[in-house]
Amino acid sequence: MRVPVYDIQNCGPRHRFVANGKLVHNSDKINLQNLPSRGPHAKQLKKAIRAPDGYVLVDCDSSQIEARVLAWLAGQDDLTAAFARGEDVYKIMASKVYGNQPEDVDKSQRQVGKVVILGAGYGVGHNKLQLFLKTQAGVDVDLDEAKRIIDIYRYSNDRISRMWKDAQRTIEYLERGDALPFGRPGVLSVDAEGSAIILPNGLPILYTGLSAEPAARGYEYSYKTRRGPKRLYGGACVENVTQALARCVVGEQMLKIAKRHRVVLTVHDSVVSCVPEDEADEAREYIEACMRWTPDWAEGLPVNCESGVGTSYGDCE
Numbered sequence: 001m002r003v004p005v006y007d008i009q010n011c012g013p014r015h016r017f018v019a020n021g022k023l024v025h026n027s028d029k030i031n032l033q034n035l036p037s038r039g040p041h042a043k044q045l046k047k048a049i050r051a052p053d054g055y056v057l058v059d060c061d062s063s064q065i066e067a068r069v070l071a072w073l074a075g076q077d078d079l080t081a082a083f084a085r086g087e088d089v090y091k092i093m094a095s096k097v098y099g100n101q102p103e104d105v106d107k108s109q110r111q112v113g114k115v116v117i118l119g120a121g122y123g124v125g126h127n128k129l130q131l132f133l134k135t136q137a138g139v140d141v142d143l144d145e146a147k148r149i150i151d152i153y154r155y156s157n158d159r160i161s162r163m164w165k166d167a168q169r170t171i172e173y174l175e176r177g178d179a180l181p182f183g184r185p186g187v188l189s190v191d192a193e194g195s196a197i198i199l200p201n202g203l204p205i206l207y208t209g210l211s212a213e214p215a216a217r218g219y220e221y222s223y224k225t226r227r228g229p230k231r232l233y234g235g236a237c238v239e240n241v242t243q244a245l246a247r248c249v250v251g252e253q254m255l256k257i258a259k260r261h262r263v264v265l266t267v268h269d270s271v272v273s274c275v276p277e278d279e280a281d282e283a284r285e286y287i288e289a290c291m292r293w294t295p296d297w298a299e300g301l302p303v304n305c306e307s308g309v310g311t312s313y314g315d316c317e
Contacts, residue, residue, distance in 0.1 A: 046314030059316035060307040061270035073183045074163040084302035090114040111137040120153040123235025168234030200297040256290040
């Protein structure tokens with residue numbers, strides 16, 4: 001069998017890499033999450049990543065981990081419990097938007113619920129949600145309807161909404177050199193002197209040069225990055241922390257997997273391992289068990305996963 005090879009070309013500034021005319025990455029390191037999965041050349045690059053003869057790849061993805069961490073960190077217990085029970089939280093959200101029962105939510109409505117759950121969790125307004133619904137769900141809504149949906153989300157998830165405000169206060173304290181943690185007690189700490197939020201594994205989220213400038217409504221905060229100042233507000237801070245905590249969980253799960261099987265790749269919240277073909281079923285069961293385990297500091301976090309097996313990365317999905 002002849003395996004096709006596709007040239008990846010660096011086509012200019014910001015390290016924009018193109019394969020067969022498709023943009024696959026535009027930052028300064030390779031991001032396999034951007035390899036195309038749709039279109040005329042769907043998965044062809046992914047299928048070029050192959051296991052050696054006699055081996056297969058097990059791709060195990062942590063399901064909705066950011067949304068789960070967000071609900072757990074905020075103490076949004078009803079949403080956390082729904083995740084733990086294996087309920088379809090996208091249908092539940094859609095039913096609140098459309099005023100029907102979750103079991104009556106159709107595919108298009110469920111997609112709207114998914115966009116709202118994944119897109120509204122960090123304090124976005126109705127203008128951005130309108131755009132998200134158009135680009136991610138293919139649904140056109142006017143600004144009044146987008147605002148109504150945002151209001152429904154925030155009312156239904158009041159603890160998450162409150163955490164944005166708590167995080168805003170943390171930013172204000174941090175800029176003054178004071179420490180005020182937010183979120184679930186005992187999970188995060190604040191290093192006021194280092195201008196950082198400390199994760200459970202000891203790693204810091206640094207807000208170097210955090211400063212405040214007068215604005216129409218109080219103050220606007222920003223910190224220094226290699227690309228210049230970046231605005232910081234409660235929702236953005238919650239996003240930083242949620243994504244970092246999700247990565248901490250997956251990282252510790254990966255270490256457990258690596259005790260028995262070789263981890264060859266991580267892509268966003270998934271872990272890919274290379275295992276002997278005759279051990280595939282047993283390995284898959286073990287890897288899934290690892291991806292459903294949580295560290296001691298994440299007690300009560302309802303994680304779950306999905307997995308696939310194939311001779312190539314593209315065949316695992």
